[in-house]
Amino acid sequence: MAGFKRKVFYVGGFDPRGVRFYQQLLAEQMARWSDKTGEVATQSRRRKKSAIRSDWTIRNETRDVTTEYSFLRWEDIVSAAWIRNPLALAARAIGYYRGIARNLDMAKAKALGIAPLITLFYPPILTILLPLLIALPVWGIAAIWLPWWVALLIGLVAGVLLARPLLTRVHAPWLLRFFIFNGELSADGATQAAVDARLDEFADEIVGELDGAWDEVLLITHSNGSILAVSLMNRLLDRMPGPLPANFALVTMGHCIPLIACRRDATRFHGELRRLGTHDFRWIDVGSPPDGAAYFGVNPMLIVGAEARPRMELLSPRFHLFYEPATYHKGYANKYEIHFDYLRTGDRVSPIDYPSLMASPRTIDQSVAEFRAIG
Template sequence: MAGFKRKVFYVGGFDPRGVRFYHALAVEQIARFAALTGRPAAVSTRRTISDHRTDWSIEDSSVGTTTDYSFLRWDDLVRDAWIRNPFTLAVRAWRAYSANLRHLDFATGKRLGKGPLVTLFYPPVLTLAFPILLALVIFAIAAIWLPATIALIVGLLLGIAIASPLLTRWHAPWLLRFFVFNSEFVSEVAQPRLEARLDAFADEIIASFAEDWDEILLLTHSNGSILAVPLMNRLLDRCADTLPPNFALVTMGHCIPLVACRRDATRFHDQLRRLANVDLRWVDIGSPPDGAAYFGVDPMAIVAPHTRPRLDLLSPRFHLFYDPATYHSGYANKYEIHFDYLRMGDRVSPLDFPSLMTASRPIDASIAAFREIA
């Protein structure tokens, strides 16, 4: 049996959890896939290639597939950008949201999807309103027995104390940091460490173009899809705008309009226009219930009336592959829905993460198989 050799470069989202978490997730999901299918799919141990790259292999000997998986690390930059001081977070969030109110094209953003706009603005509203509401309730009760000043202090302290763990559970502080990072990504002229990291990523990917792979995928998730825009421009610089035919960009849960809908993101707009004018295979997988992603949105169309890339905008249709009891539905599961792209359901889908990594066929064939059953 002729083997199928796949190379995957993965760029994750704004997540301080590093390679250990994502390797463990891959091991868990490939094991689930093996248990459901009876195929001997497995994940190797991690191999540190450099300070910004860790590799592992995903193999399925039953179909002769080997996927060499390179986790391109920027989690150290996320941890450096992870604002820990609540006062500093409040100040920088205020600046970020002030900039969004000044520069965000709300008409375009609303047309592309209301869900991400709600996700954009609920963290500051919730972070302010929920502690205040709790404080007022506690104050009203405490004022029955205590002087008003003391009751107010008790209300404020208890309101903050009760609200803080709940806000963390609802991921409001995480989202605030995420939006601060991307607002500063738009407005800052340069972030030298991030720029250097993207240069290094591009060098790693370009080196694979000269190697013997049946398929090369740049796979991004969430905020990694925003970084994919300047990263793809670097690849085009290095290969004179001609990508190899076995290369494809795969975005999962992309949130590119979060930056592209900012009127002041002129550099990012130019990068998107360049992508719109090259022959590029781009597959986007986005779930409609994912409030942090733009389902079915061509981000290049925001700035370019005509786009050349062969773009597929696909819903993974998770509801078809999960049992009702385990399907991540409803508001309480919005965070989990955003990570379902890296998991598999209770039944095998040609587009779930383990299936894409173990398939003995290119991604276009997996998409064709998905459309036949979904």
């Protein structure tokens, strides 16, 4: 009897760390998964298939499952867009939030979830208020002995220096870079040409593998990769002579598509969502309600009033069922970790955790059915 064969294409989020980091993360999680299931899962060395694609093989020897994994790379684009100078970051952030003030459909955004709105606005608020809160007492104490303007300068310098590690801890600079990048995408900015060219290459890589002898083909995206998936899926559909194969599914994890879709000026992106809505394919979205960097339970095509032919299933991963209370990433301090829990296995194995999707002999629909049956 032939074993189960799966093909996975992965598009990650706005992260300059790239393929080495994510292969190591997957290796660590596969080891945890093997330890918890008792099934022997191994991961091969990385193979460079092209300048924008790295492959490796995941084998579940116990269940005779082979997953050929392709990491589609765009970390070079992220690195080029990564604003390193704090002053430049502040200036670009001001421009971004001016655009948000003009173009964000606030009523629509509020209806989709308050947590992502808080995530959108807390970085600039903290970046301004936290240094000031630190600077004021320093200024007051220094002013006892020094001229007011010298004391003020000392206070401001102390505020900036002492606030910086605290802001980094809550990932405010990363979020600002992330928002600025997607603001440029929504407005057809400077990064659009590079992203378009890369998505063309991604589509060619995927189409070239669709007719393989696979039991299933998954396009899995995480975070910002799910925004790219809208354009990428349209490219795939344009390249196909007919519908996508029945064994194909799009899986989005922690999607943040409304970040662009709720902007009035994102007319090109709205058109891509409407076009995507006219096609019939399987789409599973996994979004955690506590994840403030993602939108839980949101069908993105409905944001723009599009037809919604894709067979979309909106799932919460229900992390609270699969983590012990001591290790469950909850609360404000763990928002960043919650956003990466989609790529991990918990204290108990879930049928739809990332290692399970890689190593189990179930199709994605069988995994979803098993997950739904858990009380």
